[in-house]
Amino acid sequence: MTWRRAYWLLFAAWIGCALLGMNHVKAGLVTSYGADLTQPPWLYIVARSLYDPSRTNWMRRTLGYSPATAALGIWVAGALTEFSQLIWPDGLFRGVFDPLDLVAYATGLLVCYLIERHEMRTQSLRRVGSAV
Numbered sequence: 001m002t003w004r005r006a007y008w009l010l011f012a013a014w015i016g017c018a019l020l021g022m023n024h025v026k027a028g029l030v031t032s033y034g035a036d037l038t039q040p041p042w043l044y045i046v047a048r049s050l051y052d053p054s055r056t057n058w059m060r061r062t063l064g065y066s067p068a069t070a071a072l073g074i075w076v077a078g079a080l081t082e083f084s085q086l087i088w089p090d091g092l093f094r095g096v097f098d099p100l101d102l103v104a105y106a107t108g109l110l111v112c113y114l115i116e117r118h119e120m121r122t123q124s125l126r127r128v129g130s131a132v
Contacts, residue, residue, distance in 0.1 A: 004051045004052070006045060011042055036105055037104045040105045041111060044071060047059050071109045071112070081093040082097060
C-alpha cells in the first residue's frame with residue numbers, strides 16, 4: 001500500500017468516525033476508538049510528507065523532522081488533549097478521559113513509524129548494495 005493511499009483511507013475513516021460521533025450514532029468500537037486509531041497516523045503521514053515527499057512545509061521541517069519526532073510529538077499532543085478532559089471535561093476538547101484512547105493513538109502511530117523505518121532501512125540497504 002502506498003502512503004498516498006493510506007493518507008486517503010485514513011482520512012476517510014477518520015471523517016466517517018467523526019460524523020458518526022457528531023450524529024450520536026452508537027457503533028461500538030468504531031465510534032469509541034475509530035478516530036483515535038485513524039487521526040494520529042493520518043497526521044503522521046502529513047507531518048512526514050509521506051503522501052507527497054516533494055512537499056515541504058513548516059510541519060515537515062519541525063514535527064516531521066524524523067519518524068521519532070513525528071510519532072512522539074503527535075502522541076504527546078493527543079495525550080495532552082486527553083488529559084485536559086480530566087481537568088476541563090466541558091472545555092475545548094470536550095469529553096471523558098479514557099486511557100484506552102492513549103493506547104489507540106500509540107497503536108496507529110506505531111504502525112506508521114515501523115513501516116516507515118522498515119522502508120528507510122530497505123532503501124539504505126539497496127543504496128549500499130548498488131554502490132558495491
